[in-house]
Amino acid sequence: MTASTTAGAAALIREALEVYADDPQAVQALQGYARRLAEPLRIAVAGMVKAGKSTLLNAIIGEEIAPTDTGECTRIVTWYRHGHTPSITLHPTEGEPRNLPLKRVDGRLVFALDGVRADEVERLDVEWPSPALQAMTLIDTPGIASLSQDVSARSVRFLTPEDSPSEADAVIYLMRHLHASDIRFLEAFRDTEAGRSGTVNAIAVLSRADEVGAGRIDSLLSAGTIAERYSLDPNLRKLALGVVPVAGLLAQSARTLRQPDFEALQLLATLDRAARERMMLSADRFRRSTEPEGLTEEARASLLERYGLFGIRLAIVLVRNGFGEPTPLAHELARRSGLDPLLELLDRQFQARAEALKARTALAAVEDLLASRPRQATERLAVSLERLQANAHEFRELRLLAALRTTGVQLAPELAAEAERIIGGHGTAASQRLAVAPGSGPEVLVSEARRTLARWRSVAESPLAARPAVEACRVVIRSCEGVLADCTGRARQPQSA
Known part of the structure; x- marks a missing residue:
């Protein structure tokens, strides 16, 4: 399913390039989205000032390469990509990019802007040979709600642009406590063009969790209780796939x-x-x-x-x-x-859906182009876009996941919870979708998939089911069929000696 969706998004971009071949600005943007399909998933790390964004980013990468002080560099959007050779490239708001010197002090990478002010820098690109960066590109953003309005606005413009998809496919959002400003940012991120399909593509982190218990050895237990309460908050639940307490410094x-x-x-x-x-x-x-x-x-x-x-x-x-x-x-x-649970959640919710999230961004770009630069002879392109949005099952799962967490679909609570799990709300592995023990053999998975499929077909056929519930059942049934087909194929493979 994923391969066909990615191929469909790539074909849509190629079709759009033909339609807008005489528009250099559109061509440049579309070529950028075509490259994004082949790149690792882009995950932004965002949050209020002093939330511990750079510290957490260093923990995920496994090296101290993101500046954690209050210097100029923490006011700049900084990209961390995988590279065979370490390098830092400064992209100024005006002029050509240039390399910065690499300098390490006490094991930490030191950024030397060589006299350039932060407001003169569009972004920094750091390439580093870290295994963690092979699967994802991490983007460190300045603090939201900073005392400096320019610094705060830089993050907001980058993550939630008004007239184009976000540069990030997903976001890790750090918060010390749950405030209205946190909800407002996550709502804005969801409402960007990239999130218009209803995709829930954010994970919340209760950061500096060790401070919840004033540094006591049981601080993470207290933080875990708070994170669980936040995860059930109806306002946050519709915006984030989970809340994880993390002691970032540790x-x-x-x-x-x-x-x-x-x-x-x-x-x-x-x-x-x-x-x-x-x-x-x-x-x-x-x-x-x-x-x-x-x-x-x-x-x-x-x-x-x-x-x-x-x-x-x-x-x-x-x-x-x-x-x-x-x-x-x-x-x-x-x-x-708390780092390991966060990495597991990233793997289950972001990496497992990476191709679908990237494809959704590409589709949103074409959708935006059709709206902002209308022209004749785009009917065929619009039809291709609509067909891909409607038929790609990954997008249908993402839309249903968002609906289950927001407006609901007129299913009984226990059925809604099961539907969320089956469509990948707790992870996309077959064992996670079917709620069986990890490592269960194909025969166990096939048996459970068949039982689950039969039950949901029965729910869909109920004469009392409302139309939104029936539509949701169809998505769940298609997910069950996909799991069953995959597990049946594995069960039929000869076992190696």
């Missing part, structure tokens, strides 16, 4: 754990509990402590900067409970930071 430092960090944490773990608790009453007290012997003030300051009190407390407990090597400790810290 996630970043866990992914970049250094040997000196590990040795310092081992020293701290040698102290008895009473001494540790006295020391950890505040950041200032930790920094001024003289215990244990051999841990310098500089090392303490580095730990505070990189892990915070929550991360230090958690790491000490883990070391004392058997995590005696740097790599296992780093993996466990990353897991407990």
